[in-house]
Amino acid sequence: xxxxxxxxxxxxxxxxxxxxxxxxxxxxxxxxxxxxxxxxxxxxxxxxxxxxxxxxxxxxxxxxxxxxxxxxxxxxxxxxxxxxxxxxxxxxxxxxxxxxxxxxxxxxxxxxxx
Amino acid sequence: xxxxxxxxxxxxxxxxxxxxxxxxxxxxxxxxxxxxxxxxxxxxxxxxxxxxxxxxxxxxxxxxxxxxxxxxxxxxxxxxxxxxxxxxxxxxxxxxxxxxxxxxxxxxxxxxx
Numbered sequence: 001x002x003x004x005x006x007x008x009x010x011x012x013x014x015x016x017x018x019x020x021x022x023x024x025x026x027x028x029x030x031x032x033x034x035x036x037x038x039x040x041x042x043x044x045x046x047x048x049x050x051x052x053x054x055x056x057x058x059x060x061x062x063x064x065x066x067x068x069x070x071x072x073x074x075x076x077x078x079x080x081x082x083x084x085x086x087x088x089x090x091x092x093x094x095x096x097x098x099x100x101x102x103x104x105x106x107x108x109x110x111x112x113x114x
Numbered sequence: 115x116x117x118x119x120x121x122x123x124x125x126x127x128x129x130x131x132x133x134x135x136x137x138x139x140x141x142x143x144x145x146x147x148x149x150x151x152x153x154x155x156x157x158x159x160x161x162x163x164x165x166x167x168x169x170x171x172x173x174x175x176x177x178x179x180x181x182x183x184x185x186x187x188x189x190x191x192x193x194x195x196x197x198x199x200x201x202x203x204x205x206x207x208x209x210x211x212x213x214x215x216x217x218x219x220x221x222x223x224x225x226x227x
Binding site: 050 | 154213217
């Protein structure tokens with residue numbers, strides 16, 4: 001399967017700073033997702049993005065989070081003012097054809113907030 | 115209990131043995147998916163089973179789904195040391211259209227050579 005790449009692989013930031021996590025899926029896929037996994041915990045859904053719009057978001061995805069696909073290929077997750085509890089692995093995933101199908105995950109970005 | 119709970123939490127076996135992991139969920143689903151995660155790495159999709167399917171095979175993997183019991187099992191036959199990883203079930207809940215997955219806590223599988 002074509003890969004999803006994510007950059008950076010590891011990001012260290014100070015509390016209160018803004019971070020942008022990037023995902024490069026295959027450009028003709030329509031369904032994208034962000035998940036996060038706090039160390040030792042389960043993977044949690046953050047947001048789904050379909051046809052360049054947010055289609056669903058979780059309670060975690062509050063006003064400090066935003067997603068966009070600025071150039072039609074890269075898919076970004078922005079955290080405006082990071083908190084210590086935002087430290088986690090953030091995974092981007094793509095869906096082949098929408099709900100009900102496999103999701104293919106990127107390798108993740110490890111975010112460490114100090 | 116939460117949507118998508120696996121048991122056991124940890125499983126330790128010898129190479130060549132079979133490993134069985136179970137997953138229970140609470141709500142109706144479109145499908146259930148199993149993923150593998152090596153330590154500190156990304157999630158690798160293993161297999162998807164739809165709500166109208168009862169069993170599915172892929173190589174050494176066999177997945178069953180019992181929608182009446184809201185449970186699924188993942189069997190890895192003839193395990194190898196390289197199968198050592200965490201295994202997660204994830205449910206695609208009915209009534210949503212965009213494929214949001216709800217993951218369980220996972221089973222940590224250790225296969226000793």
